[in-house]
Amino acid sequence: MSEVHSLDTHDDLDTHDDAAWWRQAAVYQIYPRSFADATGDGIGDVAGILSRVDYLAELGIDAVWLSPFYPSALADGGYDVDDYRDVDPRLGTLDDFDAMVDALHERGIKVIIDIVPNHTSNRHEWFQEALAAGRGSAARDRYIFREGTGPDGSQPPTDWVSVFGGPAWERVDDGQWYFHNFATEQPDLNWDNPEVREDFLTTLRFWSDRGVDGFRIDVAHMLTKDLSEPLPSSAELALLPQDGTHPLIDRDEVHEIYAEWRTVFDSYDPPRTAVAEAWVSTPERRAKYASAEGLGQAFNFDLLVADFDAAEFRRIIADNLAQATLSGSSTTWVLSNHDVTRHATRYGLPALDGRAVKQGVEWVRAGGPAADLDREQGRRRAEAATMLLLGLPGSTYLYQGEELGLHEVAEITPEQRQDPAFFRGAEFDGFGRDGCRVPLPWSADGSSFGFGADGAHLPQPAWFADYAVDVEAADPASTLSLYRKALRLRRSLQTDERLEWRETDRDDVLRFARPNGWQVVTNFGTEPFDLGSDADAVVLTTQPLRDGVLPGEATAWLRA
Known part of the structure; x- marks a missing residue:
C-alpha cells in the first residue's frame, strides 16, 4: 500500500455554481448488484447503497452514477431493461430509491442514473x-x-x-x-417512431421529478439508423465512413433526439445534466454530443487504451482539453469502469504500445497467471495515474473498488460467468466483463467479505481480504486513505478549468500548473525526479519523497 504525505489544509470546501457542478465533479460509479447487499440474497441492492452513504460521503465524491437498477432478466448485467420507470424487486422499491436519493443529497452528493435508450429487453x-x-x-x-x-x-x-x-x-x-445490436435479449428500438421518442421524454421527467440530477446515456451514438433497402453486407458496412451517414452508427439525426432531451433537462432548476457514452470516429463527432444544445458532456475513453506512458498521457490530455474548449463543455477522465479490465491490473502487465485494454483481455483469457502481473507496480502506477487525473480540469469518473486498489478478478470459471460477451465468444471490451464486476470486499472476514449476509453472485478471491474497506480504512498508507485525502484536497484545486504545462527536462515526467497555485508532477519513469526547493510545497504524494526527490511511478501535488 502507498504512504500518504500531505500538509494540513482548511480550504477544501469551495462552493461551485450549482448549475455547473458537473463540469469538474468527481463522480463515483456504482454497479448496484455488486456494491452492497442488504437483503442477504447475494445481489447488491438499493438498501445496500443506502447503508453505505456515509462511506461515500467520507470518500469525498461529488456525485454517484448508478448503473442500471431496473427490472431485468440480467441477460446483460441489467442493460436489458424490462421497465424504465421502476426498480428491480430484487434490488428494492421506488420508496427505497427515494430514500437513497434523499440520503445522498443530504450529504451533498448528486445522483446520476443510467438510461439505456438503444434497446429494451425482450421481456419489456x-x-x-x-x-x-x-x-x-x-x-x-x-x-x-x-x-x-x-x-x-x-x-x-x-x-x-x-x-x-x-x-x-x-x-x-x-x-x-x-x-439486436447487442444480445438476443436486447431488441433495438425504432427511433423513427414518435411514440418511442415521447416515452423516453416521459422517463426522463419521471426520474428528474424524483430528484435525479443527471443521466448517463448508454451507447448514445447508436439510436438512429437507416435501414432502407438495399441493406449492405457486413463487409460493405465495415468500409462505410462514420461521418454522420453510416447506417447504424453516429448518424447526424441522433442529435435531434438529444435536442428534445435538452429541452426537458433545462425545464428543471437547476437543469439536469447528461453525459454521452459515444464511441465515435473523431473529436469533432464527439463534440456534437457534448454541445450545450444536446447532452452537454461526452465520455473521453482515450486513457482506457493508453499504456502508462508520459507522452501518451500528455497527448491525450492536450487533445481532450482542446476538444472541450471547442464544444464549450468540460472533458471527462476515466481509467476504469464496468466494461474494462481494472487499470491497476492493466498497469501491472507488460506494455503493448497503447493496447492496454487488449493486454488486460489476454491476461484474463489466460486465467491471470501470477507471473505476468506485477501487482505492486500496477498499484503504484494506478495511484499515480489517478492522482494525475484528479488534478486535471474537467470531471473524473471513478469506478467502485478502484479506491481500494482492486485488481481484476481472473479466477472465475466458465460456469460462474454471467457476461453475454463471454458466452457468445465476443472480445468486446474483455474476455467477459465479470472480472471487474465482482462484489466489493467491505470487511476482511465473512463468507462474502462483508458484501452481504451469505455469499455473492460472483466469486470473490481470497486475496480480497487484504483490500477490504475495514483493513484499508485503518491504514493511513492505504489506497483508500490516499483517495480520501486527494478527493478532499481536489475541491480547492478545481476552481478554474485552465492548465499550463511546465517543462521538466525529462521525457518521462509530466508537470502542469493550475491558475490557483496548484501543480501536479507525475513521474512515469523508474528513475527518481528531484523537485528541488519545490519539495517544501508538496501537499500530497502517492509515494513518500526521499530528500526532496519524487520516486519513479509516483505523483505529487504541490501548492505554491
Whole structure:
C-alpha cells in the first residue's frame, strides 16, 4: 500500500455554481448488484447503497452514477431493461430509491442514473406486445422487424454480427426477424417512431421529478439508423465512413433526439445534466454530443487504451482539453469502469504500445497467471495515474473498488460467468466483463467479505481480504486513505478549468500548473525526479519523497 504525505489544509470546501457542478465533479460509479447487499440474497441492492452513504460521503465524491437498477432478466448485467420507470424487486422499491436519493443529497452528493435508450429487453411489455401483434402492427413498428431472405425467408435480412458475437438478427415464431445490436435479449428500438421518442421524454421527467440530477446515456451514438433497402453486407458496412451517414452508427439525426432531451433537462432548476457514452470516429463527432444544445458532456475513453506512458498521457490530455474548449463543455477522465479490465491490473502487465485494454483481455483469457502481473507496480502506477487525473480540469469518473486498489478478478470459471460477451465468444471490451464486476470486499472476514449476509453472485478471491474497506480504512498508507485525502484536497484545486504545462527536462515526467497555485508532477519513469526547493510545497504524494526527490511511478501535488 502507498504512504500518504500531505500538509494540513482548511480550504477544501469551495462552493461551485450549482448549475455547473458537473463540469469538474468527481463522480463515483456504482454497479448496484455488486456494491452492497442488504437483503442477504447475494445481489447488491438499493438498501445496500443506502447503508453505505456515509462511506461515500467520507470518500469525498461529488456525485454517484448508478448503473442500471431496473427490472431485468440480467441477460446483460441489467442493460436489458424490462421497465424504465421502476426498480428491480430484487434490488428494492421506488420508496427505497427515494430514500437513497434523499440520503445522498443530504450529504451533498448528486445522483446520476443510467438510461439505456438503444434497446429494451425482450421481456419489456412493448416487445411482448409486438410479438403478439404480428406483421405490420403499430407495436412492431416500435422495434426493427424485417422479413428474412431466401426462398422461404429463413435466412436473416443481412449477415451482420452483433457486438456480443453471433448474428444480429433473431427470428420470431411468425417468421419475421428483429434486429439486436447487442444480445438476443436486447431488441433495438425504432427511433423513427414518435411514440418511442415521447416515452423516453416521459422517463426522463419521471426520474428528474424524483430528484435525479443527471443521466448517463448508454451507447448514445447508436439510436438512429437507416435501414432502407438495399441493406449492405457486413463487409460493405465495415468500409462505410462514420461521418454522420453510416447506417447504424453516429448518424447526424441522433442529435435531434438529444435536442428534445435538452429541452426537458433545462425545464428543471437547476437543469439536469447528461453525459454521452459515444464511441465515435473523431473529436469533432464527439463534440456534437457534448454541445450545450444536446447532452452537454461526452465520455473521453482515450486513457482506457493508453499504456502508462508520459507522452501518451500528455497527448491525450492536450487533445481532450482542446476538444472541450471547442464544444464549450468540460472533458471527462476515466481509467476504469464496468466494461474494462481494472487499470491497476492493466498497469501491472507488460506494455503493448497503447493496447492496454487488449493486454488486460489476454491476461484474463489466460486465467491471470501470477507471473505476468506485477501487482505492486500496477498499484503504484494506478495511484499515480489517478492522482494525475484528479488534478486535471474537467470531471473524473471513478469506478467502485478502484479506491481500494482492486485488481481484476481472473479466477472465475466458465460456469460462474454471467457476461453475454463471454458466452457468445465476443472480445468486446474483455474476455467477459465479470472480472471487474465482482462484489466489493467491505470487511476482511465473512463468507462474502462483508458484501452481504451469505455469499455473492460472483466469486470473490481470497486475496480480497487484504483490500477490504475495514483493513484499508485503518491504514493511513492505504489506497483508500490516499483517495480520501486527494478527493478532499481536489475541491480547492478545481476552481478554474485552465492548465499550463511546465517543462521538466525529462521525457518521462509530466508537470502542469493550475491558475490557483496548484501543480501536479507525475513521474512515469523508474528513475527518481528531484523537485528541488519545490519539495517544501508538496501537499500530497502517492509515494513518500526521499530528500526532496519524487520516486519513479509516483505523483505529487504541490501548492505554491
